[in-house]
Amino acid sequence: MPATAPEQNGPSLLLRGLRKAYSDVVAVDGLDLEVANGECFGLLGPNGAGKTTTIEICEGLTDPDSGSVELLGLNWRTGARELRQRIGIQLQETQFPDKLTVEETLRLFRSFFHHGITVDESIRTAQLEEKRSSRVGGLSGGQKQRLAMACALVGDPELLFLDEPTTGLDPQARRHLWDLVDELKQAGRTIILTTHYMEEAERLCDRVAIMDHGRIIALGTPQQLIASVGAEHIVEFAVTSHEAGAHAATHGVVDADLLKAIPGIQSHRVDAGLHQLSVSELHTAVPRIFAALSAQGLHLSEFRTHSASLEDVFVGLTGRNLRDE
């Protein structure tokens, strides 16, 4: 059964001027967002950036202080009943009753929807066939998360919300869940997910909004965002002075201007003794970096490169790492 509604041509999600403050903190601070039909959209940001508040406002679980929310052309004030039937939701940290089996849990959730896939289909999609009659209490973290996903899918939703679907999972379970989301994307469902794993957003999302302090600070496809760093590669190194036998542990002083003068080097920053350069022409820039450091009498104690990622976009925009809490 195709998940998309053919009659629906407008955006699946439209947020305008969304604002929500709790007693001590502004969680969402004037958010505008549009998610197209069939898109897989990611809200990426560190913990406390306002991702969950935003997604729960979209899900109709939290009332915004101001601003408007439109889903599938409906809003929560007048269309709640219909919306609940047409969207699928996976919340952070839902614990299903331990003493129910996988199948019983899904049967319960299926009974809430007028239309949807069969319980068997949902079990198959979530690859829980072997665990069908197992109690929820005996499932692994990844299996529980796939059950949560299956519960979100039983109503065959047009719009699917996944709040941190892989948080707390081991890498293998995480990859397993990514494959599942991939399949759902292929089926043409609109998916909105939050995550604080940049590789997850890069891997799954057509478009990503990077959030920080309740605002969207960057929006685009992962490729666009990474391109905005200005270079495809990141070089990281640390140095010690040549002659500093006695103070081998002290960091040498790097002349940043000398480095920035090298063609292909876009930016330079230092974080806890680790220098970070964004570099576009790695093959020509690296020998010059070596030469420049050596000319300053500095000795490399660490040196590595990686392709620029969304993490680097976040670092470039905020000066902080995504996982710095």
Added chain:
Amino acid sequence: MNKLELSSLYQLTAVRFRLILREPEAIFWIFIFPILLAVGLGIAFRNRPADVLQVGATTTQLTQALAADKGLAASTMDEAAGTRALATGGILLFVVQTPAGLTYRFDDTNPDARTARMIVDRDLQIAGGQRNAVPVENQLIHETGARYIDFVVPGLLGMNLMGSAMWGLGFSIVEARQKKLLKRLVASPMPRWQYLMSFLLSRLIMLVIEVVAFLGFARLVFGVPFRGSLLELAFLCVLTSLAFSALGLLVASRARTMEAASGLMNLVMLPMWILSGVFFSASRFPAIVQPLVRALPLTAAIDAMRGNMLQGMNLGQLALQVGILMAWLVVPFAVSLRIFRWR
């Protein structure tokens, strides 16, 4: 899937039922505990046959005269042995033949010894030729319904209904809230009233099993009487259970953690365990607190059940209790629907 399996109310109720049955502790508290309690109390407060009193006498003649009385066990002993037996509690009274007549040796602060003194004296006076001035006849009564077990069974029933309704509803709801399951359910198209209704439906089904098992046991083993209408008793049980379900819902309507819920639950139930006359009549409390005691739902429930079972009263005669229970059903239910925290 058939139509029933697609009904969310059916699924919600079935889930409730499964969760109860898969909790062995719950089964113990709901079904086994009240029966064990009834057995324990039945044994402790059983009506014993009248005690046989041990007495001693110095001559066989006296012993024979006393042994004829079924209430006495008499033995012959010399003075030294009799004094020793008195001191060690082997006998309650020692009759000594003296040249002037008889001497009774006994402890007059011991009620049993005083009774023995009266029986022994009467027997020996009759043996000596005394006749009753007025003819008398004894008629012995051991009526069911007046025993302690008859009194305590309706009390235990009320207490059990209170416990299972409040824990069953309150704990499950707070657990679902704490585990964010409630929030997840609200995020689905589940009609909210069905969630609460599923608790009441599963409660009513459990109620039938619970009440029939307990009262059936009390009837078969202790012969507890049912003098009123069974249908009306069933109505009282349902009403009691619903009233306490409403109270459980109220307790659970805001609490976020199990600890907070248990604290509140005990706060609500503890006064009723003490004041509502489960184990002894609530009328023993001073007159000044009586209006308060009577207004408690458990007091009303137990009074109504005792009225029905022991005195054969009909609902009309129990209108006050039924009214109190109704109020306890309607008010907490209305309040908790208003203040219920769904997430």
